[in-house]
Amino acid sequence: MKNRVIAVVGPTAAGKSDLGVALARILGGEVINADSMQLYRGMDIGTAKLPPDERHGVPHHLLDIWDVTQAANVADYQRLARAEIDRLHAADRVPVLVGGSGLYVRAAIDPLEFPGTDAAVRARIEAELELRGPGALHARLAAVDPAAARAILPSNGRRIVRALEVVEITGRPFTANLPQVEAQQPVYDTVQIGLDIPRPLLDERIALRVDRMWGAGLVAEVRALEAVGLREGRTASRALGYQQVLAALAGECTEEQARADTVRATKRFARRQDSWFRRDGRVHWLTAQGEELTDRALTLLGEAVTA
Structure with missing residues (x-):
């Protein structure tokens, strides 16, 4: 062992x-x-x-x-x-x-490897979550990263925010970080x-x-x-x-x-x-x-x- x-x-x-x-x-x-x-x-x-x-x-x-x-x-x-x-x-x-x-x-x-965070980007997306709700953000995630949207529940606002943050920061799908x-x-x-x-x-x-x-x-x-x-x-x-x-x-x-x-x-x-x-x-x-x-x-x- x-x-x-x-x-x-x-x-x-x-x-x-x-x-x-x-x-x-x-x-x-x-x-x-x-x-x-x-x-x-x-x-x-x-x-x-x-x-x-x-x-x-x-x-x-x-x-x-x-x-x-x-x-x-x-x-x-x-x-x-x-x-x-x-x-x-x-x-x-x-x-x-x-x-x-x-x-x-x-x-x-x-x-x-896990991308870093951007406080400004996250704060903006979290404000949108508060205003529009997780369903709207999940629909947006589905448009930019369908695989991530399938893996994340539409009610899980925290993970949706993180996925959208990674997409915006890296320019790549969130799922690209999970080979x-x-x-x-x-x-x-x-x-x-x-x-x-x-x-x-x-x-x-x-x-x-x-x-x-x-x-x-x-x-x-x-x-x-x-x-x-x-x-x-x-x-x-x-x-x-x-x-x-x-x-x-x-x-x-x-x-x-x-x-x-x-x-x-x-x-x-x-x-x-x-x-x-x-x-x-x-x-x-x-x-x-x-x-x-x-x-x-x-x-x-x-x-x-x-x-």
Whole structure:
């Protein structure tokens, strides 16, 4: 496993965190978070952040590093993740990248380059978003970069703004900065393990997870984060569960409606995650659960070493 990266990927509620810990314990590794929302301090319940007592002594990195007011920046994450991977390799430890944020995983292991930002351009497009709404901007994106428009939901104003900003700054389509997997030589020798959960079972897990989040105090967590700027955070405020609870706290819906909306939105998100990782032919999909899943993952890794 020397100088290799293991990536555990797949949709939310599939069991990535538990498998990542199990592999790290057996292989002498440490976990590097690749969930964009677990980067935020205080966002614990709604992101299903693994509690310390369930990490079984395995060090976890890139958790709780950003304030909720900070906008997500995948280029910053890329720099931090690669520094952790290089540090672990130098210490003869196995980096286990765990998370369902597909772009963040690829940023860590593939030679992606991310254009900078232009504050004036972004402010102008954000003002247009506020005035005209995401639908109008999505239509504009479809005209200049159809592939990006297909990949970004018409309601996702933040990503639409970023895509239009990149097009204007670079003069190239936003998707030109995400080359096809087949055309790339990865930065690290990586084995990607995808967790393949039947959709009905995954939907059950998601509903149960949301119920547990509410029972564990998600509403109180959101209230506390609102006091330190969550509502103003362009990225954190749109996280699943947090966006819905903020709406309930603002009187825009009931708490029960917020819970039901969270379940529906999470199911849709899980399908998009699955589709993203399915496009990457390097992912090895495993369907087992529990100890059998760990055993199969170890067999896969052993075969990769001898290949």
